[in-house]
Amino acid sequence: MYLRKATIDDAMDIHAWRNDPQTRAASFNKEEIDPDSHIKWFRGKLADENCELFILTDGEKKLGHIRVDINDNTGTISYMINPTHRGKGYGTEMIRLLDAAVDKRVSVLSALVEKDNAASQKCFERNGYERREEGDTIRYSKLKAD
Numbered sequence: 199m200y201l202r203k204a205t206i207d208d209a210m211d212i213h214a215w216r217n218d219p220q221t222r223a224a225s226f227n228k229e230e231i232d233p234d235s236h237i238k239w240f241r242g243k244l245a246d247e248n249c250e251l252f253i254l255t256d257g258e259k260k261l262g263h264i265r266v267d268i269n270d271n272t273g274t275i276s277y278m279i280n281p282t283h284r285g286k287g288y289g290t291e292m293i294r295l296l297d298a299a300v301d302k303r304v305s306v307l308s309a310l311v312e313k314d315n316a317a318s319q320k321c322f323e324r325n326g327y328e329r330r331e332e333g334d335t336i337r338y339s340k341l342k343a344d
């Protein structure tokens with residue numbers, strides 16, 4: 199299993215995963231996103247040198263997607279697993295693989311997780327991220343492994 203760079207050909211899979219009810223419940227913007235707005239947003243992200251988009255794959259199936267928005271030395275993570283492949287350890291594995299795949303500028307990785315998203319909290323805790331309450335949410339962060 200490995201991370202590869204996402205391309206425009208992944209746009210509609212990511213759109214479908216993003217609109218899945220469990221993903222929407224876990225997102226800060228819970229609205230359903232229409233395909234045109236998504237494509238426009240996705241093209242912008244692909245073109246943004248401060249953003250990296252990856253697909254987790256076993257070489258055949260697309261298992262998940264992770265995005266890192268880079269600001270100075272900090273990479274802020276957003277991620278989701280393909281709804282048909284959840285609960286099989288892929289979320290934990292995707293976070294683990296990120297350290298080696300992310301841009302060299304990034305030395306700190308960080309994510310904001312909702313308090314009721316137990317599965318996501320475990321993905322970060324299993325990978326050694328520090329947990330800190332931040333209002334109604336939980337901030338996970340760690341120094342990237344060399």
Ligand SMILES: CC(C)(COP(=O)(O)OP(=O)(O)OC[C@H]1O[C@@H](n2cnc3c(N)ncnc32)[C@H](O)[C@@H]1OP(=O)(O)O)[C@@H](O)C(=O)NCCC(=O)NCCS
Pocket residue numbers: 220221224225277278279280283284285286287288289290291309310311312315316317318320321324
């Ligand atoms: C959160 C998410 C990425 C987790 O990925 P996953 O592949 O399903 O998670 P894993 O299989 O690696 O499981 C991680 C841990 O959570 C547990 N878990 C899995 N689903 C769970 C659930 N619905 N409720 C509670 N715990 C759960 C697993 O048992 C595992 O615990 P363990 O390490 O003690 O065995 C995935 O469920 C998802 O895409 N959710 C919607 C989008 C989302 O929440 N993104 C993150 C926003 S911060």
